[in-house]
Amino acid sequence: NAGVTQTPKFQVLKTGQSMTLQCAQDMNHNSMYWYRQDPGMGLRLIYYSASEGTTDKGEVPNGYNVSRLNKREFSLRLESAAPSQTSVYFCASSEVGKQYFGPGTRLTVT
Amino acid sequence: GENVEQHPSTLSVQEGDSAVIKCTYSDSASNYFPWYKQELGKRPQLIIDIRSNVGEKKDQRIAVTLNKTAKHFSLHITETQPEDSAVYFCAARALTGNQFYFGTGTSLTVIP
Numbered sequence: 312n313a314g315v316t317q318t319p320k321f322q323v324l325k326t327g328q329s330m331t332l333q334c335a336q337d338m339n340h341n342s343m344y345w346y347r348q349d350p351g352m353g354l355r356l357i358y359y360s361a362s363e364g365t366t367d368k369g370e371v372p373n374g375y376n377v378s379r380l381n382k383r384e385f386s387l388r389l390e391s392a393a394p395s396q397t398s399v400y401f402c403a404s405s406e407v408g409k410q411y412f413g414p415g416t417r418l419t420v421t
Numbered sequence: 422g423e424n425v426e427q428h429p430s431t432l433s434v435q436e437g438d439s440a441v442i443k444c445t446y447s448d449s450a451s452n453y454f455p456w457y458k459q460e461l462g463k464r465p466q467l468i469i470d471i472r473s474n475v476g477e478k479k480d481q482r483i484a485v486t487l488n489k490t491a492k493h494f495s496l497h498i499t500e501t502q503p504e505d506s507a508v509y510f511c512a513a514r515a516l517t518g519n520q521f522y523f524g525t526g527t528s529l530t531v532i533p
Contacts, residue, residue, distance in 0.1 A: 342519055351430075353510060353525040354465070361519045369520065401464060408453045408472075408514065410521055412464040 313337055315413035317402050323419045324392045332387040332416050334402030342405045343385035344369075345377060347398040348415075354401065360385055392420045423448040425513050427524025434501050435532050442527045444511035445493045451513040454494045455521075456485060459508045468509075469496070501531045 315336045324330055336343065345357040356369030360379040374396060376388045385404075389396060397420045402413040424447040434440050444454075452473035457465035471478045471485045471494065478485050482501075487494040498505055511524040 344521070351525065353427075354523045356520060359519055367519070405521075408455070409467060409470065410455065410512075411467070412457075414464050 315402055315404055315411050317400075317413035317416050319416060320414065321417050323421065324389075325421055326393060328392050329388065329390050330392065331389075332400055332402075332418075333384070334386065334413055335384045336402075336404040336411075336413075337383065338404060338406065338411065339382070340404035340406040340411075341382070343379065344403040344405070344410070345375075345385070345387045346401045346403065347371065347396075348401060349398050357387065357400075392418075394420045396420050423451055423513055423515075423520075423522040425511060425522045425524045427511050427527060429527060430525065431528045431530075433530045433532060436501060436503060438501055440498045440501055440505070440529055440531075442496045442509055442511070442529070443493060444495070444513075444524050445491075446513040446522070447492065448513070448515070449489075449492070450515040450518070451522075453514045454485070454487060455512050455514075456483075456496050457510045457512065459510065459526075461507075465510060498529075501529075503531050503533050505529060506531045 318333045341362045344359040346354040358377040360366045363382045378386045400416045427444045455470035458468045459465040484497045508526045512521045514521045
């Protein structure tokens, strides 16, 4: 039981490049989330998916898109990366309240 | 939407002393309050949670208290140890909703 997994662990992009962060969970959870974490700002919600086939914007959705591919997988796409998107990205899943996080992706945009 | 405030932002204690971290929330619909511990370079991990039908919950050296009337909840760590050093986040959620709202974190340092 791997829990929540994310790929890649690290990524460096140039401004304007695109990439997709992958997330998968094997706990059969309905809800999945993408957060970004910046120093001193805690965890800010980018997008979430309450169930397969649905997605909703969180606090900071601009510059991102998401896809809930199936119940297990929830991907985050940066279409045209900007230096302001340099951050650590965490995926999470939850059921009956309890939320579990993936190991994170450290993204640097130069 | 919900607004969660967390204090203090940094906290240093001597090993063996107690540490208390406080959070307030604004939405009376929130009824689930988890606490996460995040060690440097690691993912946040759930350490304890409380639902609004309970006033206090304990798990060994950690406890959480909830005051629904005042809309605040606190994390108490007793007999602190160096391995308790980490960033701690509080959060709030309505169990009928989907979003978790996080505080900005408290960096706890336990001095040996």
